[in-house]
Amino acid sequence: MRLYNTLSRQEEEFVPQRDGVVRMYACGLTVYARGHIGNFRTFLAVDLLRRTLRHVAGFTVHHVTNFTDVDDKTIAESQKAGVPLREYTTRYIDAFREDATALGLEPAEDTPRATDQENMVAMADMIASLEERGHTYRSDGSIYFKISTLPRYGQLARLDQAGMISGARVDSDKYEKEDARDFVLWKATKPDEPTWDCGVGPGRPGWHIECSAMALRLLGPAPIDIHCGGVDLIFPHHENEIAQAEGATGVQFSRFWYHVEHLLMDDGEKMSKSVGNVFTIRDILDQGYRASALRYLLISVHYRKQLRYSWATLQQAEEAVKRLYDCIGRLERVKHGSGADGWEARLDAARSDFHDKLQADVNVPGALGAVFELLREANAAIDAGTLTRAQADATLAFFDDGDKVLGVIALRRQEEAAPPIPQDELDALMEARVQARRMRNFAEADRIRTDLDARGVILEDSATGTIWKRK
Numbered sequence: 001m002r003l004y005n006t007l008s009r010q011e012e013e014f015v016p017q018r019d020g021v022v023r024m025y026a027c028g029l030t031v032y033a034r035g036h037i038g039n040f041r042t043f044l045a046v047d048l049l050r051r052t053l054r055h056v057a058g059f060t061v062h063h064v065t066n067f068t069d070v071d072d073k074t075i076a077e078s079q080k081a082g083v084p085l086r087e088y089t090t091r092y093i094d095a096f097r098e099d100a101t102a103l104g105l106e107p108a109e110d111t112p113r114a115t116d117q118e119n120m121v122a123m124a125d126m127i128a129s130l131e132e133r134g135h136t137y138r139s140d141g142s143i144y145f146k147i148s149t150l151p152r153y154g155q156l157a158r159l160d161q162a163g164m165i166s167g168a169r170v171d172s173d174k175y176e177k178e179d180a181r182d183f184v185l186w187k188a189t190k191p192d193e194p195t196w197d198c199g200v201g202p203g204r205p206g207w208h209i210e211c212s213a214m215a216l217r218l219l220g221p222a223p224i225d226i227h228c229g230g231v232d233l234i235f236p237h238h239e240n241e242i243a244q245a246e247g248a249t250g251v252q253f254s255r256f257w258y259h260v261e262h263l264l265m266d267d268g269e270k271m272s273k274s275v276g277n278v279f280t281i282r283d284i285l286d287q288g289y290r291a292s293a294l295r296y297l298l299i300s301v302h303y304r305k306q307l308r309y310s311w312a313t314l315q316q317a318e319e320a321v322k323r324l325y326d327c328i329g330r331l332e333r334v335k336h337g338s339g340a341d342g343w344e345a346r347l348d349a350a351r352s353d354f355h356d357k358l359q360a361d362v363n364v365p366g367a368l369g370a371v372f373e374l375l376r377e378a379n380a381a382i383d384a385g386t387l388t389r390a391q392a393d394a395t396l397a398f399f400d401d402g403d404k405v406l407g408v409i410a411l412r413r414q415e416e417a418a419p420p421i422p423q424d425e426l427d428a429l430m431e432a433r434v435q436a437r438r439m440r441n442f443a444e445a446d447r448i449r450t451d452l453d454a455r456g457v458i459l460e461d462s463a464t465g466t467i468w469k470r471k
Helices: 037-055 072-081 085-102 117-132 207-219 231-249 281-286 291-299 311-333 343-359 364-384 389-406 408-417 423-438 442-454
Strands: 002-005 010-013 021-026 060-065 136-139 142-145 165-170 181-187 224-230 254-260 263-265 307-309 457-462 465-470
Touching: 002 254, 021 037, 021 207, 037 060, 037 085, 037 224, 037 254, 037 263, 037 281, 037 291, 037 389, 060 207, 072 085, 085 281, 117 136, 117 142, 117 181, 117 207, 117 231, 142 231, 181 207, 181 231, 207 224, 207 231, 224 231, 231 254, 281 291, 291 307, 291 311, 291 408, 307 311, 311 364, 311 389, 311 408, 343 364, 343 389, 364 389, 389 408, 408 465, 423 442, 423 457, 423 465, 442 457
Parallel strands: 021 060, 021 224, 165 181, 224 254, 263 307
Antiparallel strands: 002 010, 136 142, 142 181, 457 465
């Protein structure tokens, strides 16, 4: 398998370093608000990497995704809401889990919170190690990392060493690439801010130390295999993670860095909470779109290319998923055929193409191309009446195996199995329609059918009874 490594700026052969287990860390949500679909573009790209490593490359994966539940933003927003920090951030952790389930993300093996006691202790221990190695200094109750003590600082973001301002401190969690300077590890707290004392004095962690400590606590010893996140985290967050981890341990922090490009709005602007041009998963679903279509859209462009979002592209994604699901339905209804010559070899070629694309830097668009090429041929074989039941089953197995990575068909099946209105209400309306027809009140029966159609439910009558389908 080959992965693009931001650290080297090139594709490299990837195998896990120890025991055939991929130790992978992904920066999770900062839980001061509900995640938007730009965030979930990154989380889905990580999900695809995880699934490819497991289901295509055959590795075991130990995947950690954190929740940043203490930083400048979470404190400010919890204070504004008048709610204790832990209680406030729990709301958005619960919302993330709901959205992640809706989009079919496989759960990570560990989902630590920065404020968990064991993580606070790990941060304090890392800071103590940095102090012992001469990488820190204290000022006004805070502890800072001195970037001049680490000559390789800037290796990930390709910073110009001459442009760094060692000795000039920055307390903000985020700052610009042009302002590389000594950054805070442990912050002196204001009277109204939460405070911890785990061995380095009272205060609270800076944003960057959290991920370094949690990654090594759960996946160490260093180096871990892969560190993931959005491209906006390369600097300062990931650069500072490297400085902290490598300054404390003296060894490489992560062998590979996997970064996901931005999701852009149709006007070309990056989707961002700070700009205010955001849609959440709930916003999309409330517009009547399906999670399977949104998942398809967010995975349809290679993770290292920017993805432009619009309602039109989401509708196109819905049509693509419908084509795929309709073909699966046709395959399930095949009864007998004359036999499609060379079909088994065609399936083998499609499977090989699908796997080859995914093992080439998780090329999901290429893998989708292999799927839809076979889909066209399968529809043609069904139309020609040549596909046998066994060949149809083998084709269904190809689609199901591919969906272990893509995760779209499984979502659509769940959606199709659940009506767009409560099941008990649907059952009552269908029974009322049966009674109306028995009483020859066809106007009422037609009214119920029309009402359900407007709500996304189609009724199909047959000699054996009435069934419902999603519109």
